[in-house]
Amino acid sequence: MRQLFPLLLLLALSFNYTYSQRPGGDRERGPITISGKVLDKDDNLPLEYATLVLQSVNNPDQITGGITDIDGNFKVEASPGKYNISIEYISYKTFKLPNQTLTENKDLGTVRLALDVAQLEAVEVVGEKTTVEVRLDKKIYNIGKDLTNSGATISDALDNIPSVTVDADGAVALRGNGNVRILINGRPSALAGFGSTDALQQLPADAIEKVEVITSPSARYDAEGTAGILNIVLKKEKTRGINGTINTTVGFPDAASLTANMNLRKEKYNVFTTLGYSYRTPPGNGFADNIYLGDESVFDRIIEDRDINRMNSGFNLNLGMEYFLTETSSVTASAFGRTNNGEDITEIVSTNFVGNDINRITQRIEDEQEEEKSAQFSLNYNNDFNTEGHKLTVDLQLSYNEEFKPTPINEQETITNTGFDGARLNIEELELQNEYLAQVDYILPIGDAQFEAGYRGNWEQSDTDFYLEDFNFDTGAFVPNLGLINRFVFNQNVNSFYTQYGNKLGDFSFLAGLRLENTQLKGEIVGADIEQLQEIIGEGIEVNFDKNYLGLFPTLNLIYELAENENISIGYNRRINRPRGRFINPFPSQSSRTNIFQGNPDLDPAFANAFDLGYLKRWDKLTLTSSVYYQKETNSFERIQEETGQITTDGIVVIRSIPINLATNERVGAELGLLYNPTKWLRLNGSFNFFEFNSDGEFNGINFGARNTSWFSRFSSKVTLPSKIEWQTNAFYRGPTNNAQTVNEGIFSLNLAFSKDILKEKGTLALNVSDLLNSRRRISSTQTPFFTSESEFQWRERQITLSFVYRLNQKKQRREREGERNDDGGDDEYGS
Template sequence: MKKLFPLLLLLVLSFNYTNSQRPGGDREKSSIQITGKVLEQGTDIPLEYATLVLQSVSDPNKITGGITDIDGNFNVESEPGNYNISIEYIGYKTIKKPNQSFTKNTDLGTIKLSFDAAELDAVEVVAEKTTVEVRLDKKVYNVGKDLTNSGANISDALSNIPSVTVDVDGAIALRGNGNVRILINGRPSALAGFGSTDALRQLPADAIEKVEVITSPSARYDAEGTAGILNIILKREKTLGFNGSVNTTVGFPKASSITSNLNFRTDNFNIFNTIGYQYREGPGNGYSDNFYKDTILGNLDRIIEDRDIDRLNKGININLGVEYFMTKTSSITASAFGRFSNGKDVTGNSTIRFITPNLDSRTFRQEIENEDDKSYQLSLNYINNINDEGHKLTADFQYSADKEVKPTTIQENNTFPDTELLAQENIFETEKQNEVLAQVDYVLPIGDAQFEAGYRGNFEESDTDYQLNELNLDSGEFVTNNGLTNRFIYTQNVNAVYSQYGNKYGDFSFLLGLRLENTQLKGDVTGVDLEALQEILGPGIDLNFNNNYLGLFPTLNLIYELNEMENITLGYNRRINRPRGYFINPFPSRSSRTNIFQGNPDLAPAFANAYDLGYLKRWDKLTLTSSIYFQKESNAFERIQETTGQTTTDGIEIIRSLPINLSTNQRIGSEIGILYNPKKWLRLNGSFNFFQFNTEGIFNDVDYGAKNTSWFSRFSSKVTLPGKVDWQTNAFYRGPSQNAQTDSKGIFSLDLAFSKDVFKDNGTISLNVNDLLNSRKRRSFTETEFFTSDSEFQWRQRQFTLSFIYRINEKKKNNRGGQRGGGGDEEYGD
C-alpha cells in the first residue's frame, strides 16, 4: 500500500498534465531539473516513495511531479515557471511551499517530514485489525493486535485463527482434520518441529506477522497434508535503521520469558535477530474409570486411574540472519536457528483396583522423564526479481538437525493391602533427526498470464536408539529386555517437480497445476531380538522395509469476481498423508503397563481428493467468508485398540493402541466467518464450522466403520475502554464427536486479555488469562469388545500472564518507508 499510493498519485498527476496541454500546441523544449532529498524528522531515515507535487500557479490544472528513490532522493524534470509545491508521504505532515519560482536547475536540499498523529491514528486502526485476504489458493489472516497472544506461544496463536483448532494435547487440526502440514515462511522447518507440534509451544506468538490457511493448495506446495497447509509467516522489519522490540512476561502457574526481536537495515544489507528465553511449569491431570469384560483381568473387573502431571520446560531460542542486496532486484539471505531446551515431566498415577463391588488393591506408579533437546537449522535463500512484471527466480537450501536425549525411570508399587515393589524400569532413549531441503522456483509472466515451474527435494532421517532395563525382582538386578531394546532408523525421501499456469479473463481467473512426487519410506531395525519382537507384533509385519510411491497430484483453483467487494472461488487438489516415524516405530510406549501405543511398520500413505467452494463478500465495516468442502480419503489412518495377548507381572492383560489403514474416510462440511468493525472502539470476529465424516473399514474381522457429525465455533471481541485500555475476549467451543470406538464430549474455553500503551506508545503492558473457567479438558468414553473407559484429560491448567513490550525506534504498527526490491516476507509462499 505504501508503494501503491504514491504511484497512483503520480499516474493521476501525469494524466492531468497530459490533458492540460492545448490541442495542437507544442511543449516548450527548454526544461529544468528540480532535485532534493526527503528524510524522516528526528531519525533522518530516507523515505522511499515520498511524492513531490508541482502545480502551476498560472494554470492550476497543469500538474506534474515525481517520487523519491530508496535513498529518499528525487529528480523531477519540469518547465521553468512559478509553482505551488508540496512534499507528501502517507502518515506524515505535508510540507507546502506556495508560489515558488524556478528558472534554472534547483536543489531544494534536505526536506524532513514529521509524523501526522491524526493520520497515523487512522493508519494504525487499519493495521491493527485482523483482516483476511482471499487469493486463488489460500486465505491470508493478518493477525493484527491480538491481545491474547501477548506472552503466548505460536500454538496458542493458531487457536485463534478461523478454521483451525488446537486440542488439549497441542494437536493442530484444520476443519476438524488433524492431518495438516505446518510450514514456516513457506518451508518445512525445525522451528515447527519434526512431525510434532511441541516445538511451536516454545516460540513466542508475537513473532508472527500473518498466517496463511491453505485449504486448496496449488501445485507449488508439497502435496503432504490431506487437510491442507498452515503457513506461518514470521516478522521481518523492512524499515531502514536500527529497530526492534523486547517482550518480557511472568505468569502463574510459574512461567516467565524474555524475547528480543532486533533489526538493523541499510541500503545494502539487513541483519535480523531473535533471541528468547522461556521457563514454564505446566501442571496437568488425567482420570479414567475402566471396566473390563470377563477374563481380561482374571478376577479384577474395574480399575480407576488418577494421574497428576508436573511439567517443567526451559530453553533458549536464537535466530540470526543476514540479507544482502546484491542489486536492486536480487538478494541473498543466510540465517541460522538454534533451540536449546531441557525439561522434566513427573507423572504420578494412583490406581484403585476392584473385584466389584469390593476394593482389591491400590498401586502407585511414578514416571520421571528428563529431556535434553538441541535443534539447529541453517538456511540459504536467493531471490532475483528479474523485472517489475513478476519475472522471478528463487532458490533455497536448508539443513535441519535435532537431537533429543530422554532418560526415563518408572517405578510401580502396591500401596494396599500390602506395600511391595511391583516393577521398576530404566529407559535410555536418544532420538536424532535431520532434514535436507533443496528447492528452486521459477515464475514467468506471459502478458496477463503466468507460468511457474520448480523442484523440491526433502530428505529426512530419524534414528531412535532405545534401551529398556527391567528390575529382576528375585535377583534385585536390572536386566536388559532384548525383545524391546532396539535401534530404529526411519528414512523419508521426497522428490517433486511441478508446473502451473494461471491467467485472467475479465472477472474470471484460474490457476491449473500438476505436481509429480516420488516418496521413499524406508525402515531398518537393528539391535533387537527379531524373533521376540515379531511375536509381539504378530505375523506378516515387515520390520525392515523399503517402499516407493510415485504419484501425480493435480490442482485447480478458480476465482470469479462478482465485483470489487465480492467473489466466488472453487478449488480441487489431490493430497497425500505420509505416516510419520512415531506411527511407524514398532516399539511400544511405556507410559502405562497395561495400556500402550505401538507403531505399525506396515502403515502405507493415505491419498485424498478434496473440493472446496468458497464465497467472500466485503462491506464497509463487515467481511463475510464462507465455504463448502468435500474430501474423500483412501487408506485413511485410524487408531484401534486391541489386546496383545501379553500380561504384566501381576497377570493383567496388556491392551495396545495401533494405527492402521482403513479403506475410506469421507468428510463433508461448511464454514462461515465474519469480521465486523462497527466502531473504532469495537471489533468483532466470529466463525462457525460444521462437518460430518464417515469411515468404513474392517480389521481383524472387526468392523471399525463410524459416522460422526461435529462442529466448532469461536467468537472474539475487542473493546477500547476509557483511558485507552483495550479489552479482548476469545471464546471457543468444540462440539461432541465420535469414531468407531470413542465418543468425545464438547470442550469450551474462554480467554480474557487487557492492555494499555505506555511511554508515549513505545511500550505496552498486558494481562492475559488463558482458559478462565479452567474448562479446556478432553472428556471421552471408549467401548470395545474387551473393556469400557470413561476418561478425562487436561494438558495444562488455567494460566495468568503479565507481559510488557517495549519498542525500539518503531511506533506501534507504523507505516514508514524503506522497503526495497529483492527480498521480504511477501516472497514466501505466494
C-alpha cells in the same frame, strides 16, 4: 490500498507531466531540477514513496512531481514557473510551500514529516478490516494485532486462527482434520519439529507475522497433508536503520520469557535476528476409570488419578543476513538454533477393584527428562528479473534435531499388600533427525498470465535408539530387557516436480497445476530379536520395509469477481498423508504397563481428493468469508485400541493403541467467517465450522467404521476503552466428536487480554488470561468388546501472564512499505 496509493498518484502525476510537455507548455528555458530528502520527524528514518507534488499556480490542472527512493531522496524535473509545492505521505502531516517561483535548480534540503494522529487512527481502523486476505489458494491472517498472543506460544496463536483448532494434547487440526502440514516461511523446518508440534508449544508467538491457511494448495506446495497446509510466516523487519522489538513476560503458574526481534538494514544488506529465552511450569492433570469386561484380568476395575508437573526452559536464536547483489537479486543466509531442557514428573495413583471392593492402591512416578537440540541452516538466492514478476528462487536447507529422554519409572503399593513387588524401570531414548532440502522455483509472466515450474527434493532420516532396564527385586540390580531394547531407523525421501499456469481473463482468474511426486519410505530394525518382535506385532507385517509410491497430484483454483468487493472461488486438489516415524515404529511404548502405543510398519500413505467452494463479500464495515467443502480419502489413518493377548505379572490385561489404514473416509463441511467494525473502538470477529465425516473399514475382522457430526466456533471482540486501554475477549467451543470406539465431549475455553500503550507508544503493557474458566480439558468415553474407559485430560491449566513490549525505532502499526523485498514464501497474484 495503502500500497496502491503511491503508484496511482505517480501514474496521475506522470500523465499530467506528459500533458505539460505538449506544445503550449512553458519549456522555453529548459527544465529545472527540484531535489531534497524526506525523513520521519521522530526517528529520522527515510520515508520511501513519499510524494512530491508541484501544482502550477497559473494552471492548477497542471500537476507534476515524483516519489522518494529507498533513502528518502527525490529528484524531479519541471518547467520553470510558479508552483504550490507539497510533500505528502499517507498518515503524515503534509509539508507545504505555496507560491514558489522556480527559475533554476532548487534543493529543498531535508524535510521532516510528523505523524498525523487523526489520520493514523483511521489507517489503523482500515488495517483491522484487512486482517484476512484472500488469494486463489489460501487465506492470510495477520495475527500481530491479537492481544491474547502477547506472551503466548505459537500453538496458542494458531488456536486463535479461524478453521484451526489445537486440542488438549497440542495436536493441530484444520477444519477438524488432523492431517495438516505445517510449514515455516513456506518450507519444512526444525521449528515445526519434523512433524511434531512440541516445539510450537515452546516457541514464542511474538516471532510470527502472519499465518497462511491453505485449504486448496497450488501445485507449488508439497502434496503432504490431506487437510491442507498451515504456513507460519515469521517477522523480518525491512525498515532501514536499526529497529526491532523486545518483549518480556512473567506469569503464573511460573512462566517467564524474553524475546528480542532486531533488524539492521543498510543499502547493500539486511541483518535480522530473533533471540529468545523461556521458562514455563505448566501443570496438567488426568483421570481414567477403566472397567474390564473379559475374564482374563484379575481386576474388574482400575481408577487412575494423574498429576503432571512440568518444567521447560529453552533458548532459541534465529540469525540471518540478506545481501543485495544487484537491485533485483539477493542472497540470504540464515541459521536457527534451539535448546530445550524439560522435565515432566507424572504421578499416577491407581485404585484396583475386584468386584466392588478395593484390592490394591499403587503409586507410579514417571520422571521424564528431556534434553533437546535443534539446528537449521538455510541459503536462499532470489532474482527478480523485472518488476513484472519474472523471478527465480533457489533454496538449500539443512536441519538437525537431537532429543535425549531418560525416564526412570517407579511403581509400588501404597495402602494394601497383595504381594505385588512393584515395578522399576530405567528408560533411555535417543532420537536423531536429519533433513535436507533443495528447491528451485521459476516464475515467468506472460502478459496477464503466469507460468511457473520447479523442483523440490526432501530427504529425512530419523534414528530412534531405545534402551530399557528392569529392576530385579531378587538380586537388587537393574537388568537390560533384551526383548525390548531396540533401534529403529526410518527414511522418508520425496522428489517432486511441478508446473502451473495462471491467467486473469476479465473478472475470471484461474490457476491450474500438476505435481509429480515420488515417495520412498524405508524402515530398518537394528540389533533386535526380529522373531520376538514379529510375535508382538503379528504375522504378515514386514518389520523391515522399503516402499516406493509414485503419484500425480493435480490442482485447480478458480476465482470469479462478481463485483469489486465480492467473489466466488472454486478449488480442487489431490493430497497425500505419509505416515510419520512414530506411526510405523513397531516397538511398543513403555509409559504405561497396561496401555501402550505401538506403531504399525505396514501402514501405507493415505490419498485424498478435495473440493472447495468459497464466497467472499466485503462491505464498508463488514467482511464475510464462507465455503463448503468435500473430501474423500482412501487408506485413511485411524487409531484403534485392541487387546495384545498379554497380561502383566500382576494379572492386568495389556491394551494397545495402533494406527491402521481404513478403507475410506468421506468428509463434508461448511464454514462461515464474519469480521465487523461498527466503530473505530469496536472490532468483532466470529467464525463457525460444521463438518460430518463417515469412515468405513475393518481390521482383524472388526468393523471400525463410524459416522461423526461435529462443529466448532470462535468469537473475538476487541474494544478500545477510555484512556486508550484495549480489551480483547476470545471464546472458543468445539462440539462433541467421535470415532468407532471413542466419544469426546465438547470443549469450551475463554481468553481475556488487556493492553495499554506507554512511553509515547514506544511500549505496550499487556495482561493475558488464558483459559479463564479452566475448562479446556478433553473428556472421553471409550467402548470396546473387552473394556470401557471414562477419561479426562487437561494438558495445561489456567495461565496468567503480564508482558511488556518495547519498540526500538518503530512506530506502532508501522505501515509495510511498497517495493521492499518479500520473504514470506513467495506471494504472487496466482498463489504462493
